[in-house]
Amino acid sequence: MPQALEILRRYWGYDSFRPMQEEIITAALQGRDVLALLPTGGGKSVCFQVPSMAKDGIALVITPLVALMKDQVQNLEARGIKALAIHAGMARHQVDLALNNAAYGGYKFLYVSPERLSTSLFQSYLDVLDINFIVVDEAHCISQWGYDFRPDYLQVGRIRDRVPAPVIALTATATPQVAEDIMDKLAFRERLLLKTGFERENLSYVVRHCDDKRGQLLDVCRGVPGSGIVYLRSRKGCEETAAFLEAGGVSASFYHAGLDSLTRSSRQAAWKQGSIRVMVCTNAFGMGIDKPDVRFVLHMDIPDSPEAYFQESGRAGRDGKPSYAVLLWNSNDIRRLRSLESLSFPSLGYIEDIYQKLNIFFQIPYDQGKMRQLRFDLSEFCRNYGLSRAAVHNALQYLERSDHISYAEDADIAVQVRIVPDRQALYDITLPDKRMDALLELLMRGYPGIFSFLVAVREEDLAGRLSVSVPELRELLYRLSLEHVIKYVPAGRSDVVTLHHDHLQPGNLDLRPEEYKSLKDRFIARTEAMIGYVQEEGQCRSRFLLEYFGQNDGTDCGRCDVCRSRRSSADVRARLQAFLDSHQGATARDVRAFCSDPSNGMPKESMEVYRSMLDE
Secondary structure (H helix, E strand, C coil): CHHHHHHHHHHHCCCCCCCCHHHHHHHHHCCCCEEEECCCCCCHHHHHHHHHHCCCCEEEEECCCHHHHHHHHHHHHHCCCCEEEECCCCCHHHHHHHHHHHHHCCCCEEEECHHHHHCHHHHHHCCCCCEEEEEECCHHHHCCCCCCCCHHHHHHHHHHHCCCCCEEEEECCCCHHHHHHHHHHCCCCCCCEEECCCCCCCEEEEEEECCCHHHHHHHHHHHCCCEEEEECCCHHHHHHHHHHHHHCCCCEEEECCCCCHHHHHHHHHHHHHCCCCEEEECCCCCCCCCCCCEEEEEECCCCCCHHHHHHHHCCCCCCCCCEEEEEEECHHHHHHHHHHHHHHCCCHHHHHHHHHHHHHHCCCCECCCCCCEEEECHHHHHHHHCCCHHHHHHHHHHHHHCCCEEEEEEEEECCEEEECCCHHHHCCCCCCCHHHHHHHHHHHHHCCCCCCCCEECCHHHHHHHHCCCHHHHHHHHHHHHHCCCEEEECCEEEEEEEECCCECCCCCCCCCHHHHHHHHHHHHHHHHHHHHHHHCCCCCHHHHHHHHCCCCCCCCCCCCHHHHHHHHHHHHHHHHHHHHHHCCCCCHHHHHHHHHCHHHCCCCCHHHHHHHHHHC
16 A cells, blocks of 8 residues: 555645545555445545556556546646547548557556447457456346346456456445346456445535426525536527527527537547536536536436436536535426336337337348348338337347347448349449459459348458558549449448347247346336435435445435534424414414514524424
């Protein structure tokens, strides 16, 4: 630990560790696998960055958050620490160069997304990377019992056979069941769970039942100075609410996955810098955003689970100063939340029907299609078959979970090519450029199935073999398409479905019904817990959340709306008792006059407290 403390002082400028950081770092330096549960803003990054700096080699950091990758790489480089990231949007040669630098360039941190772990290029470097720690951020994503399971995370457990380094897994949200599942999936050599209390002593939870949500939102924005985040479910709702705030004199903008990446990046940067005060967004915003001075997070809709709510509300007050987590709800929200059950878990028959329709939509015959990568337009697919977007989206997610497909939204797409004429007909075609003939030959030899369907091609590889630049290659492909020799789909961004196996006959799809039922039961339990949270009137909000996460030794926070109401009620009771003691023989009319006199400063619930005293 003396060495670790010196590293902390030298690179981060702190003289001591936060609660539990020292225990986590000690366990890691002893070579033990460790799962760390720390609240949002609890200093998770130091728990793996310091021990990696104390050992030779490079830390492999697995995280799904591109924004977090970029932020942490920039922060490390600003401290004079060599770090790099591999993320979506990088060309193959850029990825190859980054992996080469990670292996031989003296770097200390390599950030990758979980889907990179199974690629052949990454696997080819695995034996030459001197990995000192396998770091798994957002580790709850590996558990099927968690609220945000991502199948690609299962690749982390599989690389442990080739990488002997200890694991440091980190998350801010895990129930006891999820924590056990994380350690199991990551093949912990011994189970070690280290956690701090989930209390956020500077965060006040407020739940308000109201019909005029926008009016309440405006009151919060005007009453709480500083930066804020407002969460809604729908993209349209984000846009309309941001316009409402602007009209009310509040600096605001909106953010959702329907915006292009440049717009999202610029708005995120403007909000972090303070030129936008309030960001109105879907849950696409916030993951990996390290803005310490967020004074309030307000939910206009009830989140699906306490885990999601705890994660999102925890983005307020990361600097330790007083902040607010506000949730607005009404009876319509409860009905809508319960209706999500049928949308989120369509019947297994419906899911199999979507699988068949998907193959038919792309004209894939039975016993063909394995590893086909399909550009997928969800809106077009739903229009074609007259289907609900939400139900289809959830069916695709379960097909992914049950290992039949991979479904990536807004992914980078490689160039795709299909040769239109059959092989024999190609010999009768005369092309105007000999390089086009050579390119056709390379395509035929290097890509099986290219006569039957669109296949993804590697531009850098083809360009190198032809001794042309990538722009010149693209021009040759375009010219071949004009000659009607190939169908050419340029690179871009799109939703992508990758088929894991050939098209199966109806009835042959294994949808794991027992697992499906367990997942549905867990979803319902999380939903009901969230409904219980908003409807709770007697238990401290913070204590309710702590008990959900298995922490039963918490105390009332004294700051949430329930605690303040309880304290207010006690104060009213004391003042009423003092009035009655000093006005012997006072009638109910006298008490009502006392309670309603503005100069007394008595709150609205004074008469209710008086009636309660009479009942007693």
